[in-house]
Amino acid sequence: MDCSEAQELLYLSFEGQITPSQQVALNAHRRTCFACSTKLQQSEKFQALLRKVPQVTVPRGLEERILAHVAAHGGVLTTPRPKNVFAFPKIAFPRLQLTPGGVLAMGGVLAAAVAIFFIANNLISTTLTPGGSAVSAMVQGSLQTASGGVLSGQIPIRSGETVRNVGKASVVVAFSPNMLLRVDPATQLHFAKVYTDRYTGQIYISDMHIDRGTVAVREHLHRDASPIHVATTLATFVPTGTIFTVTQTKGLTHLSVSQGRVAVYLTRKMFEVRAGRGVKLVANGGVLWDKVAKKRKP
């Protein structure tokens, strides 16, 4: 074996594609060939360096600039027709043999359903904020803002807001009955981008960064898009109909999924963590699967 072949085999070994006999040959070459032993050591150091290459941070506002660029050069981006948030699922009804009494009973049921529809629709339309860069939330407990203010009760949370839980008890932030955060003590998080869909009323927290501490997320609003994206310095998490917890400490992010699944975006790969699993992400790019996550609701 010459040194060039040894180098090729080493590259194969980095990719886990070396056969046992090739490994034996490579080891034998390394023991006997002093000429390339330094080079092979450098290859290993080089490979270790590649594993630590950090992901590039996307410049702030790039997404908006992309949309503006496409709107300017690709034609007008049409907005979709308003979605019917109360759309009934398609159900195959069995054929019914209706009697006069049955028709009356069905009429009563339909009338009740229509009444509930209008009452619910009215309630929701009066409580949702139409568009804008703020969302309405109910804070159970109190959070401190970066400017020293206190958030408590029914309050608007704006894009760019940084909040801290400086108390000793967890604070629950309810954006709707189906989207809640539990902010544990000694936690700081930043709502970089929040808004309400002007047509559906759905709340989006598309960029929430956990600076430190623990935040549990319960998100059951998933329809077409994930309404909440959670990021730390090490990864971005995109959940789907999910209950999960993210803990950020210096150099370590711990994700634990209790329900649904969470997509994890890292520097070099993307993977999913399903219910009952957890994962620890370390600053040098390492990924450690954790033991089974406990069922936990925020």
Add this chain to the structure above:
Amino acid sequence: MKRVAGGDGDAFAELVKRYTRMLYNVAYRYDANSAEDLVQETFLRAYQHADTFSGRSKVSSWLYRICVNVCLTAQGKSGAPMADIDEINERELEAKSEELPEKAVERGEAFKALEDGLHSLPSQQRMVFILRELQGLSYGEISDILGINEQAARTNLHRAKRRLQAWLSPLLV
């Protein structure tokens, strides 16, 4: 993608939100100075040609392919070298390792040196290296995205790694 092809602004915004980071990382590693322009152009082409997405590949692979084409085309227009894998003498790169600034070595600025070395590579080697080593794609995906066979992807990667290793050798002692 059907909604994007139908001009659904919200669906396109979701596409942008989901894939900007991925594409920006490719574009930045390919050409840091033009990364933002390259990503904008990628999404513009994706929007304009959304109706051609057949669904046979993943959306991410389709976007990677557009991004790669945008990067290679932009480099061609700018007049920067687009040397083929065999056009550069490996000794040239090995000689360049002597030009690494001493201070960079002292400060251990290995990542910066890696970026510099990456920009010295021929375009195809550079792209294979980015997709495989920095984005973690399989050879199958890379061959699909670049329109080359898997063996060619492997050869490109190994040559790129040999050259970069030679470039970085002062930092790897």
